[in-house]
Amino acid sequence: MARKPDQPMQVDCDNERPWREGLPVRSCLLSLAPMGVGTEQCESLSSYVARLALAHRVSIRDLATEIIWPAAVGGMAHVASGCRPWRVRTLAGTGECAAQWSSALSELTKVPGLEALTLVRWGSVLPTKGQIADEDRWCPACWTEDRAAGRTVYGRLLWELHPATACPTHGTQLATVCPSCGAKRERGDKVVVPVVGYCHRCDCWLGDQESPQASADQVRRAQQLGALVRRTADLAERPDPVALGAVLREGVRLSFDGNVAAFAKSIGRSKTAPQEWMLGNILASLPTLVDAALVLNVSLPDLMAGTAVVERVGHPQSVDIDERKKRKPARQIDWAALEKEFGELALQEPPLSLTDIAARIGLDLRQVGKRWPDLAKQVSARYRALSDETWRNRMEQRFAAADRAAQLLMEAGLPATPKNMKEVLADEFCFAGSRLWTTWRERHLSGAPLVEPTT
Numbered sequence: 001m002a003r004k005p006d007q008p009m010q011v012d013c014d015n016e017r018p019w020r021e022g023l024p025v026r027s028c029l030l031s032l033a034p035m036g037v038g039t040e041q042c043e044s045l046s047s048y049v050a051r052l053a054l055a056h057r058v059s060i061r062d063l064a065t066e067i068i069w070p071a072a073v074g075g076m077a078h079v080a081s082g083c084r085p086w087r088v089r090t091l092a093g094t095g096e097c098a099a100q101w102s103s104a105l106s107e108l109t110k111v112p113g114l115e116a117l118t119l120v121r122w123g124s125v126l127p128t129k130g131q132i133a134d135e136d137r138w139c140p141a142c143w144t145e146d147r148a149a150g151r152t153v154y155g156r157l158l159w160e161l162h163p164a165t166a167c168p169t170h171g172t173q174l175a176t177v178c179p180s181c182g183a184k185r186e187r188g189d190k191v192v193v194p195v196v197g198y199c200h201r202c203d204c205w206l207g208d209q210e211s212p213q214a215s216a217d218q219v220r221r222a223q224q225l226g227a228l229v230r231r232t233a234d235l236a237e238r239p240d241p242v243a244l245g246a247v248l249r250e251g252v253r254l255s256f257d258g259n260v261a262a263f264a265k266s267i268g269r270s271k272t273a274p275q276e277w278m279l280g281n282i283l284a285s286l287p288t289l290v291d292a293a294l295v296l297n298v299s300l301p302d303l304m305a306g307t308a309v310v311e312r313v314g315h316p317q318s319v320d321i322d323e324r325k326k327r328k329p330a331r332q333i334d335w336a337a338l339e340k341e342f343g344e345l346a347l348q349e350p351p352l353s354l355t356d357i358a359a360r361i362g363l364d365l366r367q368v369g370k371r372w373p374d375l376a377k378q379v380s381a382r383y384r385a386l387s388d389e390t391w392r393n394r395m396e397q398r399f400a401a402a403d404r405a406a407q408l409l410m411e412a413g414l415p416a417t418p419k420n421m422k423e424v425l426a427d428e429f430c431f432a433g434s435r436l437w438t439t440w441r442e443r444h445l446s447g448a449p450l451v452e453p454t455t
């Protein structure tokens with residue numbers, strides 16, 4: 001079947017054809033089993049997508065643009081809209097994207113219920129924003145145990161939840177920084193094929209680091225979130241925000257003698273907010289619900305599902321709000337020294353990216369851009385030129401290899417289909433990149449006839 005370069009790859013896995021009766025169901029993508037479903041160690045959808053891309057030896061970008069996104073939205077709408085689906089940060093959240101991706105991936109892999117790797121099933125009682133942390137977090141001890149037991153190393157849904165800062169199993173704080181190079185990764189950062197468990201920048205194993213002990217409050221929060229993740233797999237019905245509101249009202253009546261302001265104070269929120277949650281008019285965020293569950297001494301999933309049986313708490317304890325809001329102590333910044341360091345790094349060969357430089361001098365990108373806008377622009381331009389050149393060189397090398405492979409195939413009387421090319425090129429590089437294939441094919445349109453990709 002002819003395919004224009006800007007059309008998504010069509011994969012024929014029509015299971016409805018009569019002659020397929022009695023044969024096993026075929027999936028377009030590898031039927032990769034998600035890890036830990038139904039336990040607090042449940043995998044997150046972002047980890048699942050990363051493992052899927054690695055299993056197919058393709059970049060997340062190709063997997064997202066060519067296969068998942070067209071299946072999720074039924075077309076290539078993102079091409080016109082400029083949307084970059086492979087950079088979505090909240091794949092494990094409650095939003096539309098999490099719902100579309102999980103259902104499309106279930107269809108493509110024939111693995112049912114991938115929704116359980118997200119918070120989608122709790123979407124009726126949670127706002128769409130603010131549930132998922134921006135940065136990547138992990139428990140080194142969990143990964144060390146995965147590896148020691150010969151299990152697949154994978155990212156947990158729990159770690160991505162905004163209020164989780166500790167591992168409920170090990171009672172330690174979650175790590176966010178590579179122990180070797182100091183890199184942090186924001187979810188959705190451009191990483192071609194992230195390998196779960198390894199630093200995206202220096203490739204070092206992230207399981208070998210000592211994590212500080214978490215506070216009692218951090219562990220209690222993590223345990224509540226663990227219970228939520230565990231329940232997600234068998235949550236049959238969409239929870240009702242009004243039922244959740246009723247549980248809150250009953251809790252406040254029993255433990256705070258109906259004093260809404262005292263309840264609000266105990267969880268560090270404004271005194272008018274609980275009224276709105278109780279009526280189901282406004283949805284409370286996940287961090288708020290975790291705190292409410294702790295203060296009212298109920299399980300978080302029971303509270304959210306509206307099924308919690310509330311009992312009177314004799315002396316309700318306020319949650320450690322300071323812990324939650326604790327910010328790093330204001331850092332004394334020696335701007336002159338940083339500017340000097342920035343200037344030196346900006347001239348380094350080969351050029352460094354602005355993100356890299358910002359991380360090395362311990363600032364975030366926004367601060368750098370605001371403080372030294374001109375220098376930041378120069379650094380970005382320099383790095384972009386290097387990236388473009390590297391890309392062009394790599395493509396040239398690959399085209400040359402592809403030319404040689406096509407020549408070999410022609411001499412053997414075989415067509416240069418992607419499948420044949422892939423076999424010949426297997427030792428040199430992975431020929432799965434659709435961009436390489438399309439560009440290379442376009443170059444040869446006027447030359448020897450090539451067979452259209454059919455798989």
Ligand SMILES: [Zn+2]
Nearest residue numbers: 139142167170
């Ligand atoms: Zn752990």
Ligand SMILES: [Zn+2]
Nearest residue numbers: 178181199202
């Ligand atoms: Zn690193």
